[in-house]
Amino acid sequence: MPLGIGCTARPGQSRNNKTGSWRVYYPILDxxxxxxxxxxxxxxxxxxxxxxxxxxxxxxxxxCKGCGMCAEECPDKAKAISMHLEEK
Amino acid sequence: xxxQIMEGSIAVAETVxxxxxxxxxxxxxxxxxxxxxxxxxxxxxxRLDAEYICVESEFSALSACIGAxxxxxxxxxxxxxxxxxxxxxxVFNSAGMRLPIVMGIANRAISAPLSIWNDQQxxxxxxxxxxxxxxAEDNQEAVDLHILAYKICEDHNxxxxxxxxxxxxxxxxxxxPVDIPEQEAVDAFLGPFNPYQKLxxxxxxxxxxxxxxxxxxxxxxxxxxxxxxxxEAFKKYGKEFAEQFGRDYSELVTQxxxxxAETILIAMGSxxxxxxxxxxEMRADxxxxxxxxxRCFRPFPSEDLRALLGNAQRVAVLDKNVSLGAxxxxxxxxxxxxxxxxxxxxxxILGLGGRDVRKSDIKNIVxxxxxxxxxxxxxLREEVL
Amino acid sequence: xxxxxxxxxxGQGSVTAAELIATAAFTAGVFSxxxxxxxxxxxxxxxxxxxxxxxEKIRLRSQVYEPDYVIVQDSTLIxxxxxxxxxxxxxxxxINTEKNGEYNVPAGVKVIAFDAxxxxxxxxxxxxxxxxLMGAFAAASGEITLEALKGAIEERFPAKLAAxxxxxxxxxxxxIKEGAF
Numbered sequence: 001m002p003l004g005i006g007c008t009a010r011p012g013q014s015r016n017n018k019t020g021s022w023r024v025y026y027p028i029l030d031x032x033x034x035x036x037x038x039x040x041x042x043x044x045x046x047x048x049x050x051x052x053x054x055x056x057x058x059x060x061x062x063x064c065k066g067c068g069m070c071a072e073e074c075p076d077k078a079k080a081i082s083m084h085l086e087e088k
Numbered sequence: 089x090x091x092q093i094m095e096g097s098i099a100v101a102e103t104v105x106x107x108x109x110x111x112x113x114x115x116x117x118x119x120x121x122x123x124x125x126x127x128x129x130x131x132x133x134x135r136l137d138a139e140y141i142c143v144e145s146e147f148s149a150l151s152a153c154i155g156a157x158x159x160x161x162x163x164x165x166x167x168x169x170x171x172x173x174x175x176x177x178x179v180f181n182s183a184g185m186r187l188p189i190v191m192g193i194a195n196r197a198i199s200a201p202l203s204i205w206n207d208q209q210x211x212x213x214x215x216x217x218x219x220x221x222x223x224a225e226d227n228q229e230a231v232d233l234h235i236l237a238y239k240i241c242e243d244h245n246x247x248x249x250x251x252x253x254x255x256x257x258x259x260x261x262x263x264x265p266v267d268i269p270e271q272e273a274v275d276a277f278l279g280p281f282n283p284y285q286k287l288x289x290x291x292x293x294x295x296x297x298x299x300x301x302x303x304x305x306x307x308x309x310x311x312x313x314x315x316x317x318x319x320e321a322f323k324k325y326g327k328e329f330a331e332q333f334g335r336d337y338s339e340l341v342t343q344x345x346x347x348x349a350e351t352i353l354i355a356m357g358s359x360x361x362x363x364x365x366x367x368x369e370m371r372a373d374x375x376x377x378x379x380x381x382x383r384c385f386r387p388f389p390s391e392d393l394r395a396l397l398g399n400a401q402r403v404a405v406l407d408k409n410v411s412l413g414a415x416x417x418x419x420x421x422x423x424x425x426x427x428x429x430x431x432x433x434x435x436x437i438l439g440l441g442g443r444d445v446r447k448s449d450i451k452n453i454v455x456x457x458x459x460x461x462x463x464x465x466x467x468l469r470e471e472v473l
Numbered sequence: 474x475x476x477x478x479x480x481x482x483x484g485q486g487s488v489t490a491a492e493l494i495a496t497a498a499f500t501a502g503v504f505s506x507x508x509x510x511x512x513x514x515x516x517x518x519x520x521x522x523x524x525x526x527x528x529e530k531i532r533l534r535s536q537v538y539e540p541d542y543v544i545v546q547d548s549t550l551i552x553x554x555x556x557x558x559x560x561x562x563x564x565x566x567x568i569n570t571e572k573n574g575e576y577n578v579p580a581g582v583k584v585i586a587f588d589a590x591x592x593x594x595x596x597x598x599x600x601x602x603x604x605x606l607m608g609a610f611a612a613a614s615g616e617i618t619l620e621a622l623k624g625a626i627e628e629r630f631p632a633k634l635a636a637x638x639x640x641x642x643x644x645x646x647x648x649i650k651e652g653a654f
Binding site: 091093095204205226255257258261262263264265358359360361362364365444445446447 | 491495500504505506507511534536
């Protein structure tokens with residue numbers, strides 16, 4: 001990629017950097033247990049949890065670094081997210 | 089051409105008006121104050137359609153200029169000394185972002201000790217920032233170099249910011265005749281600002297992003313290449329300037345009676361005028377002395393100087409600055425440019441912090457140079473050391 | 474090239490005087506240059522301002538050390554500052570004083586001492602003597618005309634102030650011309 005003048009960049013460049021490859025543990029979201037409170041989306045440091053049109057949540061594993069904050073913060077009454085060792 | 093007599097600062101402010109900047113942001117500081125006061129009045133009186141952004145510091149002033157320039161405006165600021173020092177981080181940022189900002193520098197000494205008087209340490213402090221640096225010998229040059237600076241900086245092959253330096257008090261506060269060009273002529277020469285790229289909500293970009301070790305070296309290389317290309321742009325637009333305004337700026341180095349000169353003085357800024365008068369008197373006494381005035385310090389005109397010094401027997405560089413522990417900045421550059429030539433080059437640090445430089449001082453320096461004495465602070469008052 | 478050095482105190486308008494004299498000279502077709510020597514920027518502190526007149530473009534930037542003319546706005550400065558320093562033979566010094574004193578001036582220097590403060594108070598209502606001394610300078614030196622000085626004063630000050638200042642300048646001009654000092 002040639003350099004731009006003034007070190008300018010178009011937005012969305014970080015999409016090219018798929019941080020999911022760093023992951024050791026990966027999250028699984030149990031949609032049956034999920035109360036759709038949205039806490040996981042709020043606290044995800046990568047912004048890789050999004051809400052679908054049917055109000056359910058999805059985790060984009062291309063960018064999930066496996067930090068486990070979503071599993072930790074998912075409220076006790078649901079505990080819908082669990083972390084699992086990635087097989088590489 | 090209509091000559092008028094006015095203060096240097098007002099001549100600069102009126103010229104900036106003719107360049108039609110859309111945003112001006114500056115913080116007042118002696119001896120630059122009259123310029124920004126003048127511009128504030130010009131904007132308030134409706135003589136220039138621009139945003140005048142009042143800020144709380146020089147850091148903010150140049151930061152505002154970065155935003156405005158990146159958003160596609162022609163912008164202006166002015167400062168000096170401590171103000172420029174406070175701007176330091178933003179000076180480097182604006183250059184790295186390749187924004188064609190023009191900033192007037194009413195050259196002044198740097199603290200401590202506190203001095204409001206003239207030398208050129210302030211702009212020299214920023215010599216490695218990647219800004220272009222032009223130095224005016226008189227107020228006409230201060231006026232003309234502002235117009236020329238916009239033309240060079242905004243060239244899409246250059247895209248760099250520039251200092252237009254003129255000695256504080258000595259030029260900023262002197263009343264002398266000056267030709268302020270006509271608006272039509274400046275419009276014809278500059279045209280409206282045509283940004284190479286700009287901040288646009290509908291087509292977003294970011295300026296000055298970070299560069300990893302795989303890219304930083306290349307960014308610096310390209311920045312350096314752009315600064316070097318500015319030498320040709322200066323000459324090209326300096327020639328066009330002559331066609332439009334009748335005053336020639338096609339050379340980075342001005343020459344005065346150098347053709348047959350045995351001793352050549354090299355200097356920068358208003359001191360060149362005093363040197364020319366001294367040269368006339370020395371020539372009347374049979375001394376073959378000449379002057380090369382550095383009009384463009386960044387990029388440094390190394391090749392031009394090598395060619396112009398070919399027949400000299402000795403060189404005296406007069407520096408109104410000092411790189412403490414080394415030499416004056418101009419002398420260091422001249423010695424580098426002339427490396428390998430059989431030519432003695434002596435440095436004289438003088439005129440710091442407003443110390444007056446007289447014709448007799450110039451004659452003394454030529455005498456010292458002829459004796460092979462140099463690389464020294466000239467004019468020290470031994471009784472206070 | 475002829476050179477003028479003005480000695481005054483901060484607030485007396487020495488810098489303005491230099492600027493207006495240079496403006497008047499330039500409008501009459503002479504190259505001129507005016508600049509101040511800033512010391513401590515404070516009311517009452519001794520200040521100097523300089524003017525050069527030449528038939529050619531002026532390049533010299535140093536201060537004035539060998540003046541053809543000196544203006545002393547405040548005679549008390551003579552105790553503290555060598556106001557006559559370097560004056561040329563045939564030079565003229567204008568001193569604002571209410572006393573008839575003897576001055577230790579270099580050989581060949583003509584002294585014109587008169588009470589500019591009195592004229593300024595009577596004409597302008599303020600003890601600001603710069604315009605009065607400008608009128609006297611025009612008469613004594615011939616470097617600027619009274620008409621050009623009028624233009625420079627009118628360009629700088631609002632109409633009413635310009636009129637009273639010019640009256641002061643004119644009175645001093647006529648007084649010097651008539652030799653009544």
